[in-house]
Amino acid sequence: MNHAALSPTRLTFGDIAASLREGAALARATRGVSMAYAAVFSAVGLILIASILALGLSPLVLPFAGGFMLIGPILLTGYFEMARITEYPAAPKLADAFAAFARAPRSLWLLALVCAFLFLIWITDAGVLYSFTLGGTAMDYGLDWLDTQRDDLLSFLLWGSLMGSLLAYMIFTISAFSVPLVYERRATLVQAVSASAHAVIGNFLVCLVWGVVLGSVIVFSVIVLPMLLLTLPVMSYASFALYRRAFPYDEKPTAVAN
Template identity: 45%
Template sequence: MNVPLPSSSPPSPCKFTLASLGRALATGWRTFAAHPRPSMAWALPFAIVALLLWLILGQAAVAPMALAVSGGFMLIGPLLLVGYFELADCNARGETAGLAQALAAYRRAPAGLWAMGAICAFFYLIWITDAATLYGFIVGGEARGFATLLAPATEVRRFVLWSSLMGAALAFMIYAVTAFAVPLLHYRRATLIPAVALSVRTVFGSFPAALAWGLLLAGGGIASIIVLPLFPVVFPVLAYASHALYREALQERQP
């Protein structure tokens, strides 16, 4: 497949609405239904990593931290979308979609996309460090298994509240920066700084719908990690829906 050349004129954003989100989700489901096996297979390694993290936190008796770790997925999730963008494009062209195509998207990724990935990973590490510090201050060193989450003590509820507020602010910042910058970089429609600026403009230009979409992504992502068997279905659908929303919000045609 030919790699598109960087465009000298990045696309201009247009407003999108709540109805746009419905159309994007419908497209996301249709794309997933057309290629369920590679879609689920691409999500499976990340589901396994999430399971291992939960097991480690449970073994360390700091189970409430699992909620913070799951919430932090929003900080690195955008970089996992690139493989799904490639699968969606294969589907639109009527080509065979498989893991090889998803992996190829990363081999062709421009430097700006890797830089974006490094930034997201850095902020994820900051978030985990801050959440662990907050956990130490509020919950302390008492052993907390997953059973304690069924009837959480006051200090656990306080930790969940304050970590959620902290995480939401950081997640929204990353969301505004990456939501449309990642596909712009993937399709080489802009370099790093213009892509970030255009992403922020697009989010704030359709703020109510963009906020609703961010909440849906966060809620769907966290819920599917907590109920892990849902992840290989929910995450691909949301990824394909993000691809469709990018196409509509920036009036981009299929390559």
């Protein structure tokens, strides 16, 4: 394992466009297995959203959808592994995506705990904000409230968006590139988080735009769940492609050791 200092390259908006094209191409090439893996998250999301709507707490759908961005980097490890497999070349299987978690180094699980902790903070804060702004007001089953003009609802959405954006930026900064760096065993956890932060801050505008695009697409897709089957593979592979542009290999990478 090479723990040499990692210096991120300078990214451009063209890198975002190129990564999206690569992500779309790889998603098409692995359509069946990629959509099957996305279906797992879609099923979990469907259960959570249905439960929230049934309880008359429909405005909390948005915080839960946004919360996916806090734990998403860890869950996408399966896509990173499938992207690696296609480089050799070989055809990835669904089992490869789940096996990625078993092969993941311990430091990646520590990073997962950090993401999960921030997710719990976010959901707790969203619940407290809901109680202060909309507490005692039951929302009808469904999302009809999205086209209403209510001060309490607008206040919930405004402050919720501000808090969520702050947490999302924090987790994006430390995990955007550290997750694949740790998974590919190119750095220790501390080195990977430091390298990720340097890459995001050093390419602030490019990474900000990428984060907004990534977050907007995924959050909207979580709300309209069937879209997640299509968008999650594309955005996951695009994220991996952008990571490879930020931290390119000097030579062809080797397989992740068991």
